[in-house]
Amino acid sequence: MSIQTGDLGTASPTQSWRTPLVIIVCGCAIALLSFGPRSSLGFFVQPMSREFAWGRDVFALAVAVQNLLWGLGQPLAGAIADRFGVMRVICVGALLYAGGLLMMRYSTTPLSLNVGAGVLVGFGLSGCSFNLILSAFSKLLPPERRGLALGAGTAAGSLGQFLFAPFGVALIDQFGWQSALMVFATLMLFIVPLSSAVATPPAAEAKPSEAEQQSFTTALMEAFGHRSYVLLVLGFFTCGFQLAFITVHLPAFLVDRGLSAQTGGWVIAAIGLFNIIGSLSVGWLQSRLPKRYILSFIYFTRALATLAFISFPVTPATAIAFGAVSGLAWLSTVPPTSSLVAIMFGTRWLATLYGFAFVSHQVGGFLGVWLGGIVFERYGSYTPIWWLSILFGVLSALINLPIVEKPVARAVPAT
Template sequence: MSRSSAASPLSSARPNVPLIIVCGCLIALLSFGPRSALGMFLLPMTEARGWSREIFALALAIQNLTWGAAQPFAGMLADRYGTARVFAAGVVIYAIGLVAMAYAQTPVWLHVSAGVMIGIGIASSSFALVIAAFGRVVTAEQRSMAFGIGTASGSMGQFVFGFLAPPLIDGLGWQVALIAMGGVMLAVLPLTFALRGKSVHTPTHAHEKEQNLKQAVAEAFGTRGYILLTFGFFVCGFHVAFITVHLPPYIVDLGLEPFWGGLSIALIGLFNIFGSLASGYIGGRFSKPYLLSVIYLSRAFAIFIFLMVPPTPFTVMVFAGVMGLLWLSTVPPTSGLVAVMFGPRYMGTLFGFVFFSHQLGSFLGIWLGGKLYDETGSYDTIWWLGIALGLFAAVVHWPIREAPVERLASVPAE
């Protein structure tokens, strides 16, 4: 390896940044779409199989937990062997999981297919790896906006599949709809080639110390701000997963047509495009910790108002729009803080651990939603718990310092 390539923070080949951004955004769109529409399969699938809502909710809760547990390892593999290989394996597992879910005859196979298989597939093909790949090829000044664009692309997938899923289920049946979405996932494979390569970082400044992966993880978990960020992202997962899975059936419980449930998920995805882009822009210019506190406080207030007003199509759509603006707008500042604190070298791994906390929250949000509904016949308790957690997250993010760790404090930004 030549001296110039050894000093580069990236692989020896110059990355085609526009191509990486475009293909990464398409991957985020196609991979995030199907899993965000799975809540619409709750009613038809449980009615067809004679299962309770808790059984279906547990499968998606396992999916989110598996996703979170696998995410750090997917990040490690991408950091070490390259993002494209991990993406390719992930989309194949994802597609097989969707097809297997269509043919699941027992709760065990539902949990294996919709839970474990799709969870591993998402961990290896979702926006978390996309934004890590973006972080390695754009400048420090561009990262926040690039992360917002990557997150917004995942939201576009939620918007598109939120509209597509109901007519697919009505027209083809829920089984064929799942198989069709599995076929869509395979369309991601050609796009993964553009994200080939990996980060090969070598210190370029006298004060910078080279790290191995174990040292990077130890440094992160020894940093107070990283721990607080991890706690806060738990709440994001709780909110997002509970609403994704249980808002459509909740809307039906309120006496409204199922159409409004599908439209609400689509609107959340649509408005989150704008929310994610705005968050990326604001996070690049103002305090990321303060921005996160405002987002979580606003979520708590939005849920409170939604519970207080009469349930009508209008109030449901307004709630969906507001939550959409606040939905994954947490991702650009959260991932941005990881990059600010520790740099991009092991971002796939370090953001993966933060994301695991997000998925622990997702597991509890989905599972508790189904369990408490089956026990009480109502989602009220889980909604109020979501409000309390939103207030907790607003407090937790406020004291985080947006600054590099001591190892990087005297090193010029990459």
């Protein structure tokens, strides 16, 4: 099957190369590159804090701002992508991402760190992360390939985490944190040429029956007046809280327990590796099981894994085991969440509506990172945040159960 529409409208013979396989491979490559450096930022906490005599709360605030702006920028990026096409948004996002990492490398004050690692990387991620890739997959691929493609796109982000975690630790150890950030910034530029493969048509060039289905305002009013969508958004908060806290603070937590930085790198890598399995499995399962049950099971599994992790002595074996179990449930919430949005409201405003759900995810991420730094500086321990993470996991497991998995009822216009 060849793709019939692209960012410039009807496909020409030169666009026949955009087969479903090419779209999936290039989209997964973008997800891998964009998620890798972001998931490795926790390894820069200690070297940068030592060099500039910062507390962990300083670095935590910068990454918290990044998470928040990533979320707040997602609906805007999604709306622009839905109206003008995905490729433009991804290119701008990649350039902002690279610029943020470059500014982070030259940061000598908390303010410059917040602007680079926080503002620029945050808005950059909103434009080139796997969220827009999943939206492009939903619009460009035939229905029978979407489920597995969504799982593959999410798994690619995890593969980035698996590869970049030990890669980042090795770069820091061998060449210093400054050189590591320079390498990361350079790699982000490869996203620009890859984005041509996932280009989607502007709204004006879409099929009239689809483009005229809803206005932007009507779509938002419909979504936020829909009980199942609101429950989905609330549950997604926990996903962001848990992921951001673990990504940023787990490496330092393990060092505090006497483990090496390399162990932290392998734990984060294990999360990424096992999430490949989890995301692909969920991508396959979501066409066979109710998605609300899958989400509920994932959140409850996270809560149990965290409870077990903090209840036993922390060793390299238990840390890697925690990473493996957490990885199975790491980003596997994303395929069923995006699929539920598409089921409820269709694909016309999918990037926008998933973007608003992602705001909730990133508000949770902001609080997870920021509160982790604040609590540690005040009490010298992350224990309160671990227990808060367990509580949120249980609540989200319950919140997702009443979700109704069917299209929203719409009035049929009179002929």
